[in-house]
Every structure is written in C-alpha cells, then in structure tokens.
Amino acid sequence: MKPSLFDYCSPTSVGEVVAALVADPGAMILAGGQSLVPAMNLRLASPTRLIDLKNVADLADIQVDNGVIKIGAMVRHRDLELNDEVYAANPLIRKMMRFVAHVPIRNCGTVVGSLCHADAAAEMPLLLVLTGGTVTAVGPDGSRDIAAKDFFQFHMTTSRAPDEMIVRANIPVLADGAGYAFHEFARRQGDYAIAAAGATVSLDGDNRVTRARVGACGVASTPVLLEAVEQAITGAQLSQSTIADAAEKAKDAVTAPDDMHASTGYRKHLLAGLVRRVLGEAGQRAAGGAIK
Amino acid sequence: MNRIAGNTAEQSADPTQLTRMTVNGETVEREVSVRMLLSDFLRHELGLTGTHVGCEHGVCGACTVMINGRSGRSCLTFAVQADGADIRTIESVADENGDLHTLQEAFRDCHALQCGYCTPGMIMNILSHLEADDEIDLSDEGIRELLSGNLCRCTGYANIIKAVRQAADTGNWNRT
Numbered sequence: 001m002k003p004s005l006f007d008y009c010s011p012t013s014v015g016e017v018v019a020a021l022v023a024d025p026g027a028m029i030l031a032g033g034q035s036l037v038p039a040m041n042l043r044l045a046s047p048t049r050l051i052d053l054k055n056v057a058d059l060a061d062i063q064v065d066n067g068v069i070k071i072g073a074m075v076r077h078r079d080l081e082l083n084d085e086v087y088a089a090n091p092l093i094r095k096m097m098r099f100v101a102h103v104p105i106r107n108c109g110t111v112v113g114s115l116c117h118a119d120a121a122a123e124m125p126l127l128l129v130l131t132g133g134t135v136t137a138v139g140p141d142g143s144r145d146i147a148a149k150d151f152f153q154f155h156m157t158t159s160r161a162p163d164e165m166i167v168r169a170n171i172p173v174l175a176d177g178a179g180y181a182f183h184e185f186a187r188r189q190g191d192y193a194i195a196a197a198g199a200t201v202s203l204d205g206d207n208r209v210t211r212a213r214v215g216a217c218g219v220a221s222t223p224v225l226l227e228a229v230e231q232a233i234t235g236a237q238l239s240q241s242t243i244a245d246a247a248e249k250a251k252d253a254v255t256a257p258d259d260m261h262a263s264t265g266y267r268k269h270l271l272a273g274l275v276r277r278v279l280g281e282a283g284q285r286a287a288g289g290a291i292k
Numbered sequence: 293m294n295r296i297a298g299n300t301a302e303q304s305a306d307p308t309q310l311t312r313m314t315v316n317g318e319t320v321e322r323e324v325s326v327r328m329l330l331s332d333f334l335r336h337e338l339g340l341t342g343t344h345v346g347c348e349h350g351v352c353g354a355c356t357v358m359i360n361g362r363s364g365r366s367c368l369t370f371a372v373q374a375d376g377a378d379i380r381t382i383e384s385v386a387d388e389n390g391d392l393h394t395l396q397e398a399f400r401d402c403h404a405l406q407c408g409y410c411t412p413g414m415i416m417n418i419l420s421h422l423e424a425d426d427e428i429d430l431s432d433e434g435i436r437e438l439l440s441g442n443l444c445r446c447t448g449y450a451n452i453i454k455a456v457r458q459a460a461d462t463g464n465w466n467r468t
Contacts, residue, residue, distance in 0.1 A: 007307050008326035008372060030373070037368040038349035041329075050326070054373060078362070082426065102441025104356050104363040104417055189440035 003040035010052040014138050014167055020051045021163045022140055027051055029165060031074055034101070034109030035117040059167070064089045069171045077106035077114070077124075089173040090131070092180040096123045096198065099182070102190045112169050120155040120256075121192040121218035123184070128152075129223045130198045130215040133171040139164035152222040175211070178202045179285030181278040184218075185270050187261070193218040194262045197226075197250070197274040201282040207238045207291075209283075214275060219254040219267050226250050229275060238283045238291055247276040296320060296338045311375045315340070316384040324371045331355040333371035334381060342382040342412050346443075353442035356413035357381050363420040382412035385419065394463040395419055395455075404455035406446035414442045418456055422465050430457055 007024075011017050021027055026048030030036060039045035053059055059074035064085050071080060080086055081097040100106055100114070100123050114124040115135060128135070128148040135146050140163055151158050160166055174180060184196035195218045202211040212230045217223040232246035251268040258264055283291045296318060306325035313320060315338060322337050331348075334340045334357070346352035348367045355367040358380035385393045392400065395415055405411045421428055421438055428438065435453045444452060 002329075003327045005306060006327060008309060008370075010372075030370075033370070033373065034350065034365075034368055037329075037370070041348050041367070050370075052373060102353070103421070103438070104353065104365055104441050105350060105368075107362040108359070108364045108369065189437060 003037075004043055004046045006047055007049040008052065009049065010055045012055045012057065014056060014165060017051055017053065017056060017165050018138060018140055018163060020049070021165065024049045025162060029053060029116075031113040032076060032109040033113075034105050035113065035119070062086060064173070067173050069093070069173060071111050071169045071171065073110065073112040073165070073167050075111055077101075077109050077111055078103065080111055081106065090171060090180075092131070092174060092182065092198065092200065093127065093171065095180065096127050096182045099123050099184050099186075099190075099193070099196070105190075112166050115151070115169055116158060116160060116166055118152055118156050118158045118222070119192065120152075120221050120223065121194075121196075122223075123182075123193070123196065123217065125152055126196065126198060126215050126217040126223040128169060128171065129225060130200070130213055131171050132213070133169060135160075135166045136168050136170065137161070137164040138167050143167070145170070149225070154221045174200065175202055177286060178211070179282040179287070181281035181285065183274045183277050183281075185274065195219050195254075195267050195270040195274055197271060197278045199275070199278040199282040201233075201238070201279065201286050203238060203283065203286045207283075207287055209233050209236055209238055212279075214250075214279070216250065216253060216271055216275070219256050219271055221255070224253050226253050226275065228252060229279075233279065238279075238287070240280070240291060243276055243279045243283070243291070247272045247279065250275040296340065309372050309375075311372050313374050313376060314378045316379070316381060322371075326370065326372050328371045329367055330357070330359075330369040330371050330374050330379070331366035333374075334366060334379070337371075340381050340383050344409055344412055346409070346413075351443070352410070352413075353417065354410050354413040356416045356442065358416055358420055361420070361423075363417045380416070382415055385415060393419075395422065395459040398455040398459035398462070399452075402451045402455040402458060404447060404451040405444075410442055410444045410446075414439070414444070414452065417442055418459070422460060422463060428460060430460055 028047035030050040030052045059072040061072045063070040178200050180200045182198040184193040197216045199214045214226040214229045228249040229246045236242045250271045254268045308323050334343045344354040346354035350365050350368045357366045435456045
C-alpha cells in the first residue's frame with residue numbers, strides 16, 4: 001500500500017510549524033505517525049503536506065513541575081510509561097499506558113499525537129479528561145491552554161484550530177493519598193477498548209469519599225466523566241453496596257450505538273462492571289485495605 | 293558479503309528527499325520519495341527482503357524492525373522519518389557465517405515457526421526486549437503480552453512462548 005502524494009517538510013521550530021499550517025490548510029502534523037500513517041496507508045487520510053516534528057527542539061521533554069506533568073509533543077508513549085519520576089507523580093499514567101496498543105507502537109507513537117487524534121475509545125484522551133488536564137496550543141496569535149472537557153468535541157474531532165499546534169499536554173499529579181484504578185475490556189490485547197473506566201478516589205479517616213473522579217471511554221463520542229457516579233459516591237461511606245449502587249448510574253453515560261463489537265445494552269452492562277471494579281480498587285488503594 | 297543492493301535511478305515524479313541512515317551498521321544514503329515507507333525502503337531500495345510486509349497498517353507486526361534500539365513498525369514509519377536513525381533488521385541477527393543467534397536457535401529447537409512469515413518481526417520484537425534493561429515477565433501471560441503485537445497464523449503461539457523462555461534462560465543478555 002502507498003499513501004497518496006504529499007509534500008513533506010521537517011521544520012526546526014514551533015513558529016515554522018505554525019507558519020506551515022497557515023500556508024497550507026491541507027497540511028497535517030506528523031509526530032509518531034502511529035495513527036496517521038495507517039490512515040494514510042488505507043487512504044482514509046490524504047494530507048497535502050506532512051509537517052514532521054522530528055527536528056523541532058525540546059518537544060521530547062517530560063517535566064514534573066509545580067504539581068503538573070508536562071509532556072512535550074514528541075514524547076513517545078513508552079518514554080512516559082517508563083519514566084520513574086512520572087510514575088511517582090501520577091501512577092495512573094503507567095497503569096493506563098499498558099493498555100495503549102503494543103510496545104512497538106508505544107515506542108513510536110506520541111501521547112500528544114494520541115490526544116490530537118482523539119479516538120473516542122483511546123486511553124490517553126480519557127487520561128486527560130479523568131485527571132482534569134489541559135493541552136497547550138500555539139497558533140499565529142499566541143498560545144492558549146485548552147481544558148480536556150473543551151478539547152474533545154467528537155470522535156476524532158478536537159477544538160484545536162486548523163492553524164494551531166498542540167505543543168504539550170499538562171497532566172496534574174495525583175492528589176496526596178488518593179487511590180487510582182483503570183480497567184478495560186477489549187477482545188484482544190492492545191485493541192481499542194469496547195469499554196474502559198478509570199477512577200481516582202480520596203477518602204477521609206472514616207472511609208468517606210471526599211473527592212471522586214470517574215471517567216470512561218469507548219462508550220460515547222468522546223471520553224466522558226461519569227458525573228452521576230461521582231455524585232452518588234461523594235460523601236458516602238465507601239462499601240461494596242455503595243459502590244454497586246453508584247456503578248449502576250454509569251449506564252446512562254453510554255450513548256454509543258450498537259456496532260460490530262457490541263450492542264449498547266452490552267456496553268452498559270460492561271461499563272457498570274468496570275466502574276464497580278475501578279471504584280473498589282481505587283478505594284482499596286486509598287483506604288490501604290479491602291473495602292467491605 | 294555486501295548484502296545491501298546498490299542505488300537505483302529514481303524515476304518517480306513524487307517529491308523526493310535525500311535520506312541517510314545506518315542500517316545494520318552500514319551507512320546508506322538514498323534519494324527517496326517522501327511517501328516511501330521504511331518497510332519498502334528496506335526491501336526495495338536496499339534489497340533487505342527479510343523484513344516482511346503483512347497488513348501495512350500496524351496490526352500484524354511482520355515488518356517490525358529496531359529503530360534506535362527499540363522495536364517499531366517499519367510500515368508505519370516513512371523512510372524520511374528515519375533520516376539519521378540507526379536501523380536493525382533481521383539480516384543483522386545471525387552472524388556473518390550464518391550461525392544462528394541464541395533466539396533463532398530457540399525458535400528452531402522449539403518449532404516456533406512453520407511458514408516463517410511472521411518470524412522476522414517476532415525475532416526483532418523479542419530481541420529488543422531481551423536486550424533492553426526493562427524487566428521481562430516470563431510467565432505464559434507475560435510472554436503472551438510481549439508477543440501481543442505480532443500475529444502468527446501457524447503455530448498457535450505455544451511453541452513461540454517456549455522459545456522466548458528458552459532464549460531468555462540460555463542467552464547471555466547482560467541484563468541488570
């Protein structure tokens with residue numbers, strides 16, 4: 001297979017990348033290429049020009065700074081996954097990263113590329129939503145931070161303007177004492193999730209939930225926060241029964257229509273089970289022992 | 293023995309770019325179409341046909357090579373992206389006399405291949421793990437996870453799992 005014809009450039013600065021985007025509305029940015037190149041090989045995408053980021057300085061940097069993990073646009077999945085400072089700052093990242101495709105893909109693909117590709121079943125967009133992270137966009141008029149909930153508009157659609165480049169993702173560190181968990185259901189290892197759920201939970205001394213973030217992917221046109229579940233569990237004493245009741249409320253968030261992988265009903269069933277599991281596991285981590 | 297073919301005249305009207313990389317220790321320089329995939333570059337420009345091409349969209353793993361010491365899909369990488377990179381292919385694994393590498397011997401001993409189409413990608417992926425410092429889980433489940441990005445349609449994987457374990461146990465990997 002062969003992609004259709006395109007022009008290619010490999011600029012050395014963010015300013016040049018933006019100028020190239022402005023000059024050619026049909027251009028696309030090439031980072032790791034692990035989503036874009038298959039789409040081009042199948043001729044689902046036919047950019048007029050590829051703007052390769054490989055020669056742009058400093059984009060492969062990872063910094064943990066002031067409670068935020070800053071991930072440059074050329075940071076490969078595998079580099080973030082294996083980074084011990086990142087693991088110490090937010091272990092949820094490594095947990096979720098293990099579900100992103102396979103190691104050879106993670107060696108090449110980038111985190112920011114996955115965010116910009118914005119597949120509704122992918123793990124990295126859910127990570128950004130779940131942690132309340134942001135992306136930093138640079139365009140001809142300067143830079144802006146875009147919150148996760150505003151960034152993901154629809155399956156494979158973001159609020160990045162056509163002449164903007166996402167230069168980094170910013171993911172908050174895990175709150176002190178918070179528990180975390182992520183589970184996913186896919187038919188084969190490394191496939192996109194049929195449904196996946198993640199959670200972070202903070203507890204007080206009586207195992208009462210002081211703060212909960214619960215999110216899912218694969219079940220709607222974007223990754224979603226399960227606010228009904230969060231509300232049901234916040235302030236409650238964490239127990240197997242409060243978890244089971246709260247998990248049922250996840251079902252309303254499933255809006256994906258029946259497809260070749262699963263029916264809507266099956267996804268609802270799956271998601272409730274996954275939410276039960278992540279709440280239990282995150283609660284257990286926060287409590288430092290089993291939840292009764 | 294020079295295993296890399298000489299340059300051929302570029303007849304295409306595609307935009308081209310001068311691209312230089314190290315392949316199996318040898319520096320190569322070619323004027324290539326910017327849409328040429330690394331897999332096609334290795335096979336058609338350099339004559340290194342040991343890297344196999346299966347699905348060409350990253351699913352099957354047959355085209356896996358090492359890019360700067362890490363496994364990667366040569367079908368999801370443009371040759372121009374690999375400009376300046378250090379590439380290793382299956383042709384570099386056995387020694388000059390044709391003596392098999394420990395991992396290849398393990399594949400032979402365990403009958404871990406039948407048609408052999410997936411084998412080069414399997415070997416390059418497994419080798420990158422064995423040569424890296426990161427921990428390898430040698431349980432069946434751990435090895436299955438390691439192999440999950442490489443499809444085999446002959447063996448049913450059981451013998452490949454045996455071969456990985458044998459290679460990990462018998463090889464001198466200098467692992468920390």
